[in-house]
Amino acid sequence: MTKSDNLNDRSNILIVGIGNEFRNDDAVGIYAVRKLKKHTLPGIHTCELHYDLSGLMDMWVQYESVYVIDAVSSGADAGTIHEIELDENRLSEEEFSFSSHTVSLSSIIELSRAIHQFPKSLVIYGIEGKDFSYGCTMSDGVKEAADRLINSLEEKLRTKILQIEGEA
Amino acid sequence: MKSKSKSVKKKTTKDKKESVKSIHVKQLARVEGEGALHVKMKGDEITDLTFTIFEPPRFFEAFLRGRNFSEVPDITARICGICPIAYQMSATQAIEQAFGIQVNDQIHDLRRLIYCGEWIESHVLHVFMLHAPDFLSYEDAIQMAKDHPEVVKQALRMKKTGNTLMTILGGREIHPVSVRIGGFYSVPPKENLTALLDELKWTRDAAEKTIEWTATLDFPDFERDYEYLALHHPERYAIIEGRLITNKGLDVDISEFEDHFVEMQVEHSHALHSVHRERGSYHVGPLARFVLNYDQLTPAAKQAAQHAGLDTKCKNPFKSIIARSVETLYACEEAIRIIESYEQPEHAYEEVEPRPSTGYGCSEAPRGLLYHKYRIDERGIILNAKIVPPTAQNQKTIEEDLLDYIPERLHLPLDKLTWQCEQAIRNYDPCISCATHFLKLTIDHD
Numbered sequence: 001m002t003k004s005d006n007l008n009d010r011s012n013i014l015i016v017g018i019g020n021e022f023r024n025d026d027a028v029g030i031y032a033v034r035k036l037k038k039h040t041l042p043g044i045h046t047c048e049l050h051y052d053l054s055g056l057m058d059m060w061v062q063y064e065s066v067y068v069i070d071a072v073s074s075g076a077d078a079g080t081i082h083e084i085e086l087d088e089n090r091l092s093e094e095e096f097s098f099s100s101h102t103v104s105l106s107s108i109i110e111l112s113r114a115i116h117q118f119p120k121s122l123v124i125y126g127i128e129g130k131d132f133s134y135g136c137t138m139s140d141g142v143k144e145a146a147d148r149l150i151n152s153l154e155e156k157l158r159t160k161i162l163q164i165e166g167e168a
Numbered sequence: 169m170k171s172k173s174k175s176v177k178k179k180t181t182k183d184k185k186e187s188v189k190s191i192h193v194k195q196l197a198r199v200e201g202e203g204a205l206h207v208k209m210k211g212d213e214i215t216d217l218t219f220t221i222f223e224p225p226r227f228f229e230a231f232l233r234g235r236n237f238s239e240v241p242d243i244t245a246r247i248c249g250i251c252p253i254a255y256q257m258s259a260t261q262a263i264e265q266a267f268g269i270q271v272n273d274q275i276h277d278l279r280r281l282i283y284c285g286e287w288i289e290s291h292v293l294h295v296f297m298l299h300a301p302d303f304l305s306y307e308d309a310i311q312m313a314k315d316h317p318e319v320v321k322q323a324l325r326m327k328k329t330g331n332t333l334m335t336i337l338g339g340r341e342i343h344p345v346s347v348r349i350g351g352f353y354s355v356p357p358k359e360n361l362t363a364l365l366d367e368l369k370w371t372r373d374a375a376e377k378t379i380e381w382t383a384t385l386d387f388p389d390f391e392r393d394y395e396y397l398a399l400h401h402p403e404r405y406a407i408i409e410g411r412l413i414t415n416k417g418l419d420v421d422i423s424e425f426e427d428h429f430v431e432m433q434v435e436h437s438h439a440l441h442s443v444h445r446e447r448g449s450y451h452v453g454p455l456a457r458f459v460l461n462y463d464q465l466t467p468a469a470k471q472a473a474q475h476a477g478l479d480t481k482c483k484n485p486f487k488s489i490i491a492r493s494v495e496t497l498y499a500c501e502e503a504i505r506i507i508e509s510y511e512q513p514e515h516a517y518e519e520v521e522p523r524p525s526t527g528y529g530c531s532e533a534p535r536g537l538l539y540h541k542y543r544i545d546e547r548g549i550i551l552n553a554k555i556v557p558p559t560a561q562n563q564k565t566i567e568e569d570l571l572d573y574i575p576e577r578l579h580l581p582l583d584k585l586t587w588q589c590e591q592a593i594r595n596y597d598p599c600i601s602c603a604t605h606f607l608k609l610t611i612d613h614d
Contacts, residue, residue, distance in 0.1 A: 051249060051342045052331075057324065107310060114313035115321050 012064040025129025072126030079141030082126035232553040254533030266527025274513040284499040288330030290534035296323035302591035351517030372500035383476035391483035396456035452536030454491035522548030
């Protein structure tokens with residue numbers, strides 16, 4: 001997806017869901033972004049990434065604010081929501097490395113920084129998963145956490161859009 | 169065949185020292201999949217060296233048994249996220265040969281075209297992101313990007329060209345879904361392909377600059393007398409067609425692969441080692457293809473290689489980074505040629521009627537020769553499958569390279585020596601995920 005594919009660019013906000021639909025809790029990022037898309041907040045662009053994250057660098061540099069939702073495995077209770085604002089912070093390689101065969105989210109972030117293709121604001125939401133084995137069922141608490149995150153993110157975005165429109 | 173000896177020994181001509189030194193790379197970085205290297209030395213003598221592939225076996229050949237022939241391209245594509253087209257092409261070729269199907273020139277060209285996309289994306293990824301940091305003494309591509317952002321930006325744009333080509337023809341860039349036995353499920357209109365011409369021409373020019381750049385790298389002084397193996401076609405730089413040839417005189421039909429090469433199980437690896445039945449290890453990949461098929465390259469690719477100092481006498485595996493860059497240029501030119509002459513075929517595929525038979529397929533994956541064989545019954549059900557990926561073929565060569573490479577460099581600090589060993593492994597762009605599709609399982613009963 002490129003920004004020009006979208007009709008309404010006024011919000012300059014992108015939400016990215018990352019995950020594998022067939023690895024149980026790893027699907028939570030995809031689930032969240034699909035639900036957000038159904039709610040069709042005006043001017044919010046959404047995108048799903050299932051495997052190769054390298055396209056993120058071209059994509060997110062076009063936006064003022066980017067929110068990424070991904071499953072995470074840090075040892076916390078399933079359903080715990082981690083919110084990480086990326087300014088100078090680095091992302092943990094271990095927690096966000098979902099595959100040994102592709103470039104991890106943390107590497108994409110650092111590479112974007114290095115080649116100056118970084119969005120002005122980037123927030124990562126990591127939803128703690130428990131079961132990353134094959135399957136299409138999310139663990140108890142994981143889906144509910146995604147729903148809580150969707151509700152709070154929608155509120156946040158509505159406020160942000162109103163602010164942007166007010167400034168315009 | 170099973171090799172009981174897991175360790176290999178190499179003694180240097182230097183004075184013997186009794187100190188014991190070990191190199192352990194527990195998790196190799198910048199390779200596809202999970203592997204490790206263990207080297208044990210006593211004085212100047214290597215007492216044990218294993219390039220260990222511990223990624224779990226994946227049993228793809230067993231999955232294929234009992235499945236319908238039409239499922240094979242989609243199942244085998246899952247073996248690798250980097251080179252799914254290679255698996256689809258070797259599989260379709262083998263099954264079409266079994267059923268006596270000959271695809272028309274347009275379908276054949278489209279298959280070369282989607283394969284060019286895979287070569288571009290895979291080669292660029294390896295040259296810039298995985299191998300270049302070794303030569304420039306960076307820990308990884310991220311550290312390299314901090315000092316050379318424009319180089320990395322260029323690489324990402326080049327890679328995207330290959331990915332886009334695969335998406336247009338394959339439906340998606342990872343595990344494409346449009347390839348089928350007899351052709352494609354659907355083929356694009358000409359305008360969808362011509363839309364990519366400007367970017368392909370930009371990538372072609374970038375590939376020329378890449379060749380010049382790789383020629384400036386500092387290459388270790390290291391050569392071995394390899395047996396190079398590749399497909400060969402008299403008119404085209406072989407990607408999906410040709411005979412099997414080596415620089416040691418082999419020239420046979422692909423159906424004779426197993427008459428000359430055999431896979432061996434070794435205790436330290438989940439990947440089988442493929443060797444020539446009489447001469448042992450051999451070398452597949454971009455350098456082998458360049459050496460054996462130089463005459464079939466485009467004039468621009470030949471000229472760029474000459475300027476870079478790469479010739480058909482090359483025995484230095486570190487220069488595979490130049491060969492990969494030359495093939496990137498070739499793949500761009502070949503893609504441009506195919507797109508400019510493309511006419512959308514009336515039918516996207518040939519009708520397929522199964523018959524009981526055995527079929528053979530070989531194509532040149534980015535990392536080297538990929539062999540498939542299928543035995544199929546009258547209903548089109550797969551009775552047996554055999555897949556020999558390039559990394560399994562290069563694995564023994566990688567170990568032998570290290571046996572020769574390490575003794576001359578024992579004076580180096582351990583961290584630097586370890587780094588150079590990893591670099592030597594990455595010469596082959598090993599795809600460990602591809603190589604672990606099979607494990608020989610033996611159960612003993614009392």
